[in-house]
Amino acid sequence: MSGSGGEAAAQCNHESPPLMPHGRRVKVIAVEEHLSTEAFLRTAHALDVIAGDEAEMALMRTVEESPVLRARLVDVDARLREMDAAGQDMAVLSLNPPGVQPYPATDAVPLARAFNDELAAIVRRYPGRFGGLGTAAPQDPAAAAAEIERVMGPLGLNGIMINSHTGGRYLDEPEFAPLLAAAEASRAPIYLHPRMLAAYRDYGMSGAVWGYQAEAGLHAMRLILSGTLDRYPGLTFVLGHLGEGIPYWLRRIDNRHAFAARTAGAATSMPRLSLTPSEYFRRNFVLTTSGMDDPDVLGLAVGAVGEDNVMFAIDFPYEDPAAAVAFLRNAPLTEDQRTALGHRTAERVFRLT
Template sequence: MTEPTPRRYVADFHTHYANPALPALPPPNPAAALADRWTGLARRIADLDDLLGDTRRHDLDLRVLSAPPSLVTPPGRRTSPAELRLLNEHLAQATARAPDRLAGLATVDAFAGESAAEEVTRAVTGLGLPGIVVDCATGDQLLGAPAARPTLAAAARLGVPVFAHPVSTEPLSLAFADLGRFGTSLARGSVTAAALLSLVTEGVLAELPGLHVVFPMLGIAGLALAAAADEGAALTAPPPGADRAHVYVDTMGFAPTAIRFAADLLGADHVLVGSDWPIGQRAASRRRVETALRETGLTPAEADLVAGGNTLRLLGRDAPRGTAGR
């Protein structure tokens, strides 16, 4: 008698949730369509019951929650240490409500030097949060800047992933404003790509081989540029290459060709399902994930990794009995 096919484990790595005391803010100069939606989005980002209900309705196994600093801090101001503690302590309490369904990434101002590294350690070892989320840039500094090195080194030392979230800059968002929501995405994607490339050009990936950093699909241009140069060879080294840089992509949507491109570039073991909930216009659901992965042409084992196995590995979790995830 043949064994039944295990149920595929599906995790959404890119889900937003923030303490209601620090409401989510729209990016600077948002497209009109996004601005019109924002009041409702901010309400959902602060509503844990809504999030859990959505997770059950769409038959997802895990949501990974995050609130990058730029999501909850007005433009031109840095998130204060007290606000970071408020966010992270609330997140630890929120995820404890449904530990099998929820995991949280601590909010960290990566550019705050040693104090940021201390918050990484406190959030991971003290609050039990299994990773961190940072802005990929701030002001004129990209993630490869020296100011961010203590944060990245602390995450590498603790063995937790860093989610490098997109940000908006006023020059780019204004320059692309006529493109509507595509302009907003292009502006944020350009900064994300630059931040990824800064990890290469500043030698961060070579200096911190234990660093695991996740970029949304918006920054895929940075991966393509890096892969075309000798300096980026470590990104595309075949597994388990000892010199392989651990850069991951979250799908930030469900376009099969984009998912396949990322998997071909980095390996299927470095791609994660992510939806940008509730901001993304296509919500994650088991059916949508399964359909997209089937259309990529990945093998079932590779699709299992992308669907949830890679997220489980990054967070240090085991796949539940009866599921295919690792």
């Protein structure tokens, strides 16, 4: 990470938000913006990886060792210059995936704490330019719960990012109850970021081509259909990529869930739910645009959950900030919808001031 020499300029001289078609300037906050630090990378890359995560981590370490991508992850002053050039006011930062989840708990817990301390320092150093999503180690649910409380309390961050499955296990499973209880009590939004699964490793499907959305969508549906959101109704989950395909399926999910509950509920051990699946989705999930600069898909998502449940995101450093902001500027939205996507929903969900 570069030093603080550019701080004053970063805080005072950033460009105005982009002009929208109607001429009014709209504040732009992007909320899936990854970073790392040299200290984190040096430590993490020297650690052993838990069984089953070796292929994913080999790929991610290759990415993080690429000079160009590494610089974009760790150089905060260069990031601010790129934000200014694109007309982006603020970024909600999160640790580059898959975070600390591929490591043994004895390594992952202190690694999460150290990174969160660094992230909080970055947010403090550049007031008004960054928010932060802390990281946690679900491998140790009690420690993860304590870290969520620290992230939302003394560190003053804005939520947490969980990189979906941990050793093939998902947050609906009973062992993660302390983590979910702490997130609900602390009002910590949980950004569910995808991870790789073995079934998608062939033909390049493992990452953003297909496997990412399928894996994160699976996690979200497990949370909905398991009854987890009846036990923790105050939780807020954030899904990138305009909902990981779920908005497209909502009508069929409701229809087929009702049919299955009537005809095969006992045989399939389906929990009895208080709401329909789509009602949980609209109540407990907020979507982001990250990497989905498609006006038709955006229209579908806004129609499915409403503009007050969709936020702008870039997916830095993996997508182009200028292209993403141009999409927000030119998408066929009303003025109120553009304001909600541009900053209003993010300010509410992440309590940004």
